[in-house]
Amino acid sequence: MDTHEPTRDPSLTIRSLVKAYRPGQPVLKNIDLTLAASGVTAIIGPSGTGKSTLIRCINRLVDPTSGEIWFEGENLVALSSARLRLVRRRIGMVFQEYNLVERLPVIENILTGRLGYVPFWRVWLRRFPAEDIERAFELLDAVGLGSDFATRRADQLSGGQRQRVGIARALMQQPRLLLADEPTSSLDPRTSVEIMDLLGALAEREKVPVIINIHNVELARRCAGRIIGMAQGAIVFDGAPDALDDARLATIYGGEGWLQ
Amino acid sequence: MTAAATTPPPRWVRFTPLQRLGRFATYLVTVAAVVWSLKTIEIIPEFLYDAPEQTLDLFRRMWPFDWSYYPKAIHAALIETFHIATLGTLLSLVVAVPFAVLGARNVTRVPALNWLANFVFVASRSVNSLIWALLFVAIFGPGALAGTLAIACRSIGFVGKLLSEALEEARPGPVEALTALGAPGPHVLLKGYWPQIEPGFWSVTLLRWDINIRESSVLGLVGAGGIGVALDAALSNLYWDQAGLILAIILVVVLVVEVLTSTLRRRII
Amino acid sequence: MSASARVRHADPFPPHWGGRALKLLVVVYALYAASTLDVTWSRFVSGLGNGAVFIARMFPPQTAPDKLQLLYEGTLESLQIAILATFFGVLLSLPLGFLAARNLMPRPVVWVARAFIALCRSLHPVIVAILFVKAVGFGALAGALALVVASLGFISKLFGEAIEEIDMKPVEAARAAGGSFLGVTIMAVLPQVAARFIGFASYQFDSNLRNSTMVGIVGGGGIGAPLFTAYQRFDYDFVLTILITVIALVLATEALTGRLRRLFQ
Numbered sequence: 001m002d003t004h005e006p007t008r009d010p011s012l013t014i015r016s017l018v019k020a021y022r023p024g025q026p027v028l029k030n031i032d033l034t035l036a037a038s039g040v041t042a043i044i045g046p047s048g049t050g051k052s053t054l055i056r057c058i059n060r061l062v063d064p065t066s067g068e069i070w071f072e073g074e075n076l077v078a079l080s081s082a083r084l085r086l087v088r089r090r091i092g093m094v095f096q097e098y099n100l101v102e103r104l105p106v107i108e109n110i111l112t113g114r115l116g117y118v119p120f121w122r123v124w125l126r127r128f129p130a131e132d133i134e135r136a137f138e139l140l141d142a143v144g145l146g147s148d149f150a151t152r153r154a155d156q157l158s159g160g161q162r163q164r165v166g167i168a169r170a171l172m173q174q175p176r177l178l179l180a181d182e183p184t185s186s187l188d189p190r191t192s193v194e195i196m197d198l199l200g201a202l203a204e205r206e207k208v209p210v211i212i213n214i215h216n217v218e219l220a221r222r223c224a225g226r227i228i229g230m231a232q233g234a235i236v237f238d239g240a241p242d243a244l245d246d247a248r249l250a251t252i253y254g255g256e257g258w259l260q
Numbered sequence: 261m262t263a264a265a266t267t268p269p270p271r272w273v274r275f276t277p278l279q280r281l282g283r284f285a286t287y288l289v290t291v292a293a294v295v296w297s298l299k300t301i302e303i304i305p306e307f308l309y310d311a312p313e314q315t316l317d318l319f320r321r322m323w324p325f326d327w328s329y330y331p332k333a334i335h336a337a338l339i340e341t342f343h344i345a346t347l348g349t350l351l352s353l354v355v356a357v358p359f360a361v362l363g364a365r366n367v368t369r370v371p372a373l374n375w376l377a378n379f380v381f382v383a384s385r386s387v388n389s390l391i392w393a394l395l396f397v398a399i400f401g402p403g404a405l406a407g408t409l410a411i412a413c414r415s416i417g418f419v420g421k422l423l424s425e426a427l428e429e430a431r432p433g434p435v436e437a438l439t440a441l442g443a444p445g446p447h448v449l450l451k452g453y454w455p456q457i458e459p460g461f462w463s464v465t466l467l468r469w470d471i472n473i474r475e476s477s478v479l480g481l482v483g484a485g486g487i488g489v490a491l492d493a494a495l496s497n498l499y500w501d502q503a504g505l506i507l508a509i510i511l512v513v514v515l516v517v518e519v520l521t522s523t524l525r526r527r528i529i
Numbered sequence: 530m531s532a533s534a535r536v537r538h539a540d541p542f543p544p545h546w547g548g549r550a551l552k553l554l555v556v557v558y559a560l561y562a563a564s565t566l567d568v569t570w571s572r573f574v575s576g577l578g579n580g581a582v583f584i585a586r587m588f589p590p591q592t593a594p595d596k597l598q599l600l601y602e603g604t605l606e607s608l609q610i611a612i613l614a615t616f617f618g619v620l621l622s623l624p625l626g627f628l629a630a631r632n633l634m635p636r637p638v639v640w641v642a643r644a645f646i647a648l649c650r651s652l653h654p655v656i657v658a659i660l661f662v663k664a665v666g667f668g669a670l671a672g673a674l675a676l677v678v679a680s681l682g683f684i685s686k687l688f689g690e691a692i693e694e695i696d697m698k699p700v701e702a703a704r705a706a707g708g709s710f711l712g713v714t715i716m717a718v719l720p721q722v723a724a725r726f727i728g729f730a731s732y733q734f735d736s737n738l739r740n741s742t743m744v745g746i747v748g749g750g751g752i753g754a755p756l757f758t759a760y761q762r763f764d765y766d767f768v769l770t771i772l773i774t775v776i777a778l779v780l781a782t783e784a785l786t787g788r789l790r791r792l793f794q
Binding site for chain 2: 555558559562563565566567568572576579580583605606608609610612613616647648650651652653655656659660663664665666668669670673739740742743746747750756757760765768772776779780789792793
């Protein structure tokens with residue numbers, strides 16, 4: 001279905017985005033950002049700097065205070081909730097805590113990625129369309145789990161396995177944009193690398209642009225084609241991984257002592 | 261903590277003075293209430309001296325049971341009790357589930373609806389099932405229908421409140437994930453919330469069914485059907501051998517149901 | 530589905546025949562049981578009429594001084610029944626709960642204690658009240674005794690379970706130090722369960738108060754007797770007065786015990 005060539009067209013444009021949970025104390029201060037329709041973009045920065053808020057503003061899990069978010073010709077900030085739901089179907093999201101429905105089998109967790117499309121009675125009776133089931137199994141293979149895992153309950157999986165299911169669920173949406181909010185922060189270092197590599201490879205295969213919030217600078221360098229550094233609610237660095245030297249890191253994270 | 265500390269370490273106090281005062285007041289009020297009740301409650305001592313003899317007499321009159329009464333009247337009444345409890349529980353679920361959804365503040369974000377649901381729960385719970393039974397007997401006449409409705413009305417609050425709390429305690433993560441991928445509200449309820457509260461749902465249902473079996477055994481005393489009707493008849497005729505048999509049967513049924521439901525509930529959880 | 534369909538994988542959601550049979554069974558049962566209730570249209574319609582009359586006769590609530598005096602005495606007696614039943618029920622639950630705790634008592638003792646507890650819990654308080662009315666005569670004492678039995682059934686069970694969940698290390702330490710059984714209990718067991726025990730007791734008070742308004746139906750004292758009499762005499766306006774009082778009392782008490790529980794958390 002999604003066979004378009006990666007183009008230079010911007011996939012996502014954010015204009016003067018502000019979010020203040022409490023009036024007068026903005027967490028995001030006037031963010032301007034344009035993302036290409038392909039490639040992995042990593043957002044790095046200290047905790048509490050608004051990375052997560054920024055990513056959640058994009059699919060409006062958090063409602064922005066002001067500003068515009070343009071995605072495929074629509075300003076998401078201005079959408080009604082019904083229209084928003086339709087747009088959300090095209091934006092996949094991977095979470096730090098995986099957010100799987102624990103008591104459902106793996107395959108059903110992946111199939112929930114189609115929940116925006118499948119009518120209620122089909123979901124109720126678990127009669128998902130055959131092509132969806134086909135794709136779910138295909139994705140189960142693609143994330144490296146294999147069909148043996150299909151009927152296992154999600155709460156029987158390890159953290160890394162759960163995140164693989166989380167990725168499969170997001171891709172099940174056939175998203176036009178993939179958001180990942182600290183996808184590796186609950187995982188051990190080795191699994192983190194595996195998950196990031198998987199995410200990068202699948203994003204390329206599915207030709208979907210990815211925005212990742214990430215703590216780990218090394219992982220960001222390894223996987224992303226573009227890195228955005230945030231500090232205190234503003235973008236302080238935007239460039240290729242190579243350009244991210246110690247001096248730049250110091251502006252992002254403040255001070256140098258921690259580097260040694 | 262250390263001898264070198266120049267300022268005295270802040271003393272950790274378990275309770276604020278107000279809390280301690282509150283506790284002390286509670287003890288005091290409790291004792292006062294008990295003393296007051298003991299002094300003013302009307303107890304006729306002659307009756308009390310007589311009690312052991314009366315009790316013995318009671319058991320002598322009960323035994324041997326009048327087994328012939330079972331096929332005549334008890335069996336049908338027992339089945340009716342079972343119907344009242346079970347049907348009442350099922351009926352209460354039908355009403356309680358939608359109200360539980362309305363009452364859960366994380367699911368329904370309309371305070372007025374939350375309030376409405378909680379009002380229904382409180383109204384249902386604060387009226388005893390015997391009183392509900394009186395009400396429905398007055399409306400629909402004596403019989404199992406009144407009993408069933410009474411059990412249902414009393415159970416709505418119990419089941420609804422517990423389900424509502426279960427919904428509020430559901431992990432928000434999966435729900436957030438389903439919302440983020442554009443699932444409509446009913447779908448989120450079905451696949452985000454329901455799998456999380458399902459064990460609790462069955463557990464609460466079984467628990468209430470167990471309670472309802474017990475409660476439905478007395479509804480007959482006010483004419484709302486079931487084995488209580490047979491008990492009432494035996495008592496008003498002073499047929500203690502029949503009454504004894506009925507009590508024994510209620511005892512057995514309740515114990516069997518309790519063992520059954522607690523086994524099932526352990527399996528679910 | 531059909532043989533021609535290109536199905537690479539087994540159906541991930543195979544039909545759950547046991548579950549379907551169970552659901553079908555419940556539906557069939559519900560329909561059958563409902564059919565025995567004799568629900569007819571005419572009954573429903575006449576029910577609506579009766580309901581309207583019933584509610585019309587309830588208003589305005591009865592406030593004649595002699596009735597209010599009756600209400601006052603009955604309510605006070607219900608309150609006294611609940612207080613005494615909870616106090617003595619809780620007091621007796623202490624030893625019974627210990628006897629029912631598997632980690633402190635030998636098996637046979639536990640079994641006997643649990644059987645007794647189950648017995649206390651299995652009969653509805655109103656039925657137990659019938660027996661006590663026969664044993665000690667009409668009046669508040671019978672009602673209070675019935676509720677003592679009910680309290681025993683619930684509190685000792687919960688208390689026994691609470692004791693089973695305690696940390697055994699202090700108990701063993703106290704035992705090793707040569708403490709007597711009573712000493713071990715007071716020093717190592719009670720502190721661990723005291724807070725929860727107060728919680729159980731306050732819940733039981735709520736429950737006892739609800740039931741103390743009902744035992745009067747069978748002669749166990751309290752507001753239940755005037756309520757039932759008024760009902761049988763079709764004095765529905767007085768019924769409403771009593772109901773409002775009872776509900777207000779129950780709700781007020783619940784709010785109070787709720788605060789108490791927070792205080793003793």
